[in-house]
Amino acid sequence: MQVPRFWREIPRYYRLEAAACVQCDAIHFPPRKICPSCGANAFETVRLSGRGALTTFTIIRTPPSGFTDQAPYAVGIVELDEGVRLMAQITDCDVDTLKTGDRMIAKFRRIREEGRTGVIMYGYKFVPDVGV
């Protein structure tokens, strides 16, 4: 991956920056320039809580190129408490004990690296939220 393509997503990947529609309050992640709910095009940047519940997941056992060193790994959809749903890996847990409904919290993690001279990509992954 070319550096700019990763770099320009950093506000989302590192800080979970989302767009809140000033007209209808809908929150969009990733941010959009046109609100699919009301059609408005003015937004405020907000940061997502990163806390929510697992709605569904799978365990990837046949990975795409770039992820072969990580398999098997869990990927799921988490619905955050503010209603936004996002997909990410679920880590720091025994994937065989995961269940839908489990509380999750987003953490800053390494996503993958592209060999010895490529980009090391960081971003959010979910881990079970046992502290609630």
Added chain:
Amino acid sequence: MRDVAIIGIGMTRFGELWESSIRDLCVEAALACFNDAGIDRLDSITIGSMSSGLFTGQEHLASLVPDYLGRRNVPAVRVESACASGGQAVRTAFLEVASGMSDVVLAIGIEKMTDVSGGEATYALATAADQDYEAFHGVTFPGLYAMMARAHMERFGTTRDQLAQVAVKNHENGSHNPHAQFPFTVTRKQVINSVMIADPLTLLDCSPITDGAAAVLVAPAEMARELQRGPLTVITGIGHATDTISIAHRADLLHLDAIELASSRALGMAGKTIEDIDFAEVHDCFTIAEILVLESMGVVPAGQGGPATLDGLTALDGDFPVNPSGGLKSKGHPVGATGVAQICEAVTQLRGAAGDRQIPNARIALTQNMGGSGGSSVVHIVEAR
């Protein structure tokens, strides 16, 4: 708009065709199609391919294909809508003829997938998902459908046996199809016990990586009547719709809006309801996909796709036969070719030429082609006149 008929069909065998290049496959399918139509005229070509660039390095099929068909100077265009590229090619050909812009148009669907490794193919397929917010996290296509499968099992009580029955049924049908990549039968136990790909989906829940091409020739119905070669097969309805690229953004993960809208638009155009359909070829890229499509098109209520499949509703001798060709599961899934191959099966059935997999008295067919995880869909209604 003019009425548009399908006057020729042709396809290659589907499989791991090491000896055939992307140009070989296109030419073989087109030649079979011209032979079938019995005419030599060609005004325009539409080509559906999801990712000839990633799979073979070859772009610019709009020059390569007419060149190697011996039709230099004929206009050609490539259309892309991920795994719905084939359906999109037929739709584009239809529009050219219906509008009066062209008379005889060839729609070709092609994908040559085995020139890259399995990991690269998995990567190429995943480019149909949101690159920055789905594929970035290492999710694969089996993974996206696996998340829908788990949600379906938890919400509706859909069982592993019900999912597996989709594969059992489609392999049974495909065992009668000489073009099929995997023309063997499987048992539910074999499906469930095959290697896990993305929980809960196993290898035999997934359509394979396939090389292949399919072609149809469309022309004004009036011209088809004059040719008088067998029963007239007319495209009476086309529906096309889109949805969010990320599955996390859908209002309901288990209702595919693009499929509901594409099928209702196609049926509306044809003046039909789903009850009028004699059989359907649908996009069973995974076992769960066929169940979701049945429910989203309203063949059965939400949650009933699994039990209905186990009860035989969609079997060759059921009340609503689905995928008599063997579907993507058994026939194979060269992604860009699939939507065109579905039309080939529809026409074969409507002609009464499907041999051991023939559905008796088939008059009205529906084909449903899907892009990605349901981000786009094209539905055709084809009728024998």
